[in-house]
Amino acid sequence: MTASTLSEMAHALGAQAKAASALMASASTARKNQALTRLAALLRSNTAALQIDNAKDLDRARAAGLAAPMVDRLKLTPAVLETCAQGCEQLAAMADVIGEIIGMKQQPSGIRVGQMRVPIGVFGMIFESRPNVTIEAASLSIKSGNACILRGGSEAIDSNKALALLVEQALLESGLPAHAVQLVQTTDRAMVGELIAMPQYVDVIIPRGGKGLIERISRDAKVPVIKHLDGNCHTYVDDPCDLNMAVKVADNAKTQKYSPCNASESLLVARGVAAEFLPRIGAIYAAKGVEMRVCPEARAILGKVSGAQLQDASEQDWFEEYLAPIISVKVVDGVDAAIAHINHYSSHHTDAILTRDHMHAQRFLREVDSASVMVNTSTRFADGFEYGLGAEIGISTDKFHARGPVGIEGLTSLKYVVLGQGEVRG
Numbered sequence: 001m002t003a004s005t006l007s008e009m010a011h012a013l014g015a016q017a018k019a020a021s022a023l024m025a026s027a028s029t030a031r032k033n034q035a036l037t038r039l040a041a042l043l044r045s046n047t048a049a050l051q052i053d054n055a056k057d058l059d060r061a062r063a064a065g066l067a068a069p070m071v072d073r074l075k076l077t078p079a080v081l082e083t084c085a086q087g088c089e090q091l092a093a094m095a096d097v098i099g100e101i102i103g104m105k106q107q108p109s110g111i112r113v114g115q116m117r118v119p120i121g122v123f124g125m126i127f128e129s130r131p132n133v134t135i136e137a138a139s140l141s142i143k144s145g146n147a148c149i150l151r152g153g154s155e156a157i158d159s160n161k162a163l164a165l166l167v168e169q170a171l172l173e174s175g176l177p178a179h180a181v182q183l184v185q186t187t188d189r190a191m192v193g194e195l196i197a198m199p200q201y202v203d204v205i206i207p208r209g210g211k212g213l214i215e216r217i218s219r220d221a222k223v224p225v226i227k228h229l230d231g232n233c234h235t236y237v238d239d240p241c242d243l244n245m246a247v248k249v250a251d252n253a254k255t256q257k258y259s260p261c262n263a264s265e266s267l268l269v270a271r272g273v274a275a276e277f278l279p280r281i282g283a284i285y286a287a288k289g290v291e292m293r294v295c296p297e298a299r300a301i302l303g304k305v306s307g308a309q310l311q312d313a314s315e316q317d318w319f320e321e322y323l324a325p326i327i328s329v330k331v332v333d334g335v336d337a338a339i340a341h342i343n344h345y346s347s348h349h350t351d352a353i354l355t356r357d358h359m360h361a362q363r364f365l366r367e368v369d370s371a372s373v374m375v376n377t378s379t380r381f382a383d384g385f386e387y388g389l390g391a392e393i394g395i396s397t398d399k400f401h402a403r404g405p406v407g408i409e410g411l412t413s414l415k416y417v418v419l420g421q422g423e424v425r426g
Contacts, residue, residue: 001188009186010194013149014201016179017122021147023177025119029096035142035174036092040085042166043135047081053162054131061155069259069323073129076159084135087391091143097408098145101417110423115414119145121203123411124195125393126151126217128209131159136384136391137206138167138181144411147180149202151195153209154187161185196221206406208394211321226406228371228397230321231261232347233379236338236364238355239272245376246273246354247280253352253378254327255288261395262350262382265321266328268338274331275301282308290325293317297331318345335360339367346370348397350382371397371404 024032043050054076061071097117104114125137125148134150141148152160164183172178184191196205199222206226207217214227235253237246253264269277278298282305285292293313294302302308317328318341332338335353342351352374353364361375372382372395382405384392389407396402402410 001186001190003190006186006188006190006194010191010198011201013182013184013195014122014198017147017149017182018201020177020179021119021121024142024145024147024180025098025121027145027176029098031174031176032096032142032145033092035170035176036088036139038173039135039139039142039167039170040088040092042170043081043085043088046162046166047078050076050081050159050162051078053158056158057131057156064155066155070129070155072257072259074131074156074159076131080132083385084132084139084391087136087385088139090385090388091139091391091408094143094408096143097412102414104419109425110421112419114417114419116417117409117412118415120411120413122147122149122201123393124149124151124202124205124223126192126195126205126207126209126213127394128153128213129156131156131163133208133393134160134163134183135167137393138164139391140393140408140411141181142171142176144408146411147177147182149182149184149195151184151192157187192217193220196223196225199223206394224401226394226396226398226402226410228261228347228349228395230347231263231349231395232266232319232321232345233262233264233349233382234266234268234338234342234346234351235264235379236268236332236335236342236351236353237270237273237277238335238338238353238357238360239270240356241270241273241277241354242356243273243277243280246277247284249352249354249376249378250281251284253380254285255290255325256378256380258325259323260380260383261321261323262379263323264327264352264379266318266330266345268330268332268341269298270334270338271297271331272334274298278302278329278331279305285327288325290327293320293326293328295330298329301331302329321347335363339364343367343369349395350374350379352377352379371395 100117207214278301282302286307291309348370350372384405392405
């Protein structure tokens, strides 16, 4: 495809999205909710057909030698599709925040000043691997009264096209514009460069994928970007803690699924509980084939665990997002050292403390500089669906506008509204 053809295609998508965004901004709550419930029904009734399209992507991925965690991200299992459908229904059941006015206050002049929540307008979503992101992005876009342009990875093109057709059907059947959600039909990578350089059409870009993709978009985009580069999440086992709970949570945070960005990649253990805790979690990791990259103190304890796969941790290991059955393990003095380590090495995504000490928990919540900070639970809960947002469009480690899982409110803006009765400024 020539550069001029790509440019024309991108500008057509942009113009159509801009026009649709005006209609979406004024759409009634009932219409938006109707589209979401219809989309949920279509996902359920087309599960078998969607898996046929998904199988094409999976076959291509395996033939191309894609790593197992990457193939796993491509799967549209019935369970994945049911979660998507439930996400749509959860969004439909939520209050519509568009048009909500907050903070209305009377001023000395007589005017009343507040803020109204409004759609951002048009967002571009550039994502890799997981085709269910098509539904998450589309459903959030519908509920928040925005229009969106979606550019999925070439490895999921057949799945994404099939899902996008269902979204279009749900929009049309609900009396909403078909162009409110548009999927880029070409896999040409040059289209990404076009999308991120159209501020006249696109109000924000949300990249969701590997570090290379996000770094490139952050560098080259001419529109604002909501992003997170990686998910180096930590679980810190404090002294004192409930060791049975700590073993259960540290296991889940790492092994429930290896590929998501909210899986724990680093385990910090307070010295006071290390001798008792590490052999127990080490035996579980050994049984599940999880390799441990360890500090010398952790090695001395874990070396006695039968079948443990141990490697000495390098400095880079403390920064690493493995997305694989590998975890770094470090023994630390206590909560001060854990907080310092996390703030230095983490990607500011999600970090958890497992503790019985209320003051330690409060300090961890206040002082750890991450988008999600947790007490006595698994980092795997850092997810828009689990947070009750209905779905998420991504997780932001930025500090401006949106932070953490980005749901409906993350796709809106606030404008000031001023109510008067003829007041004039003196």
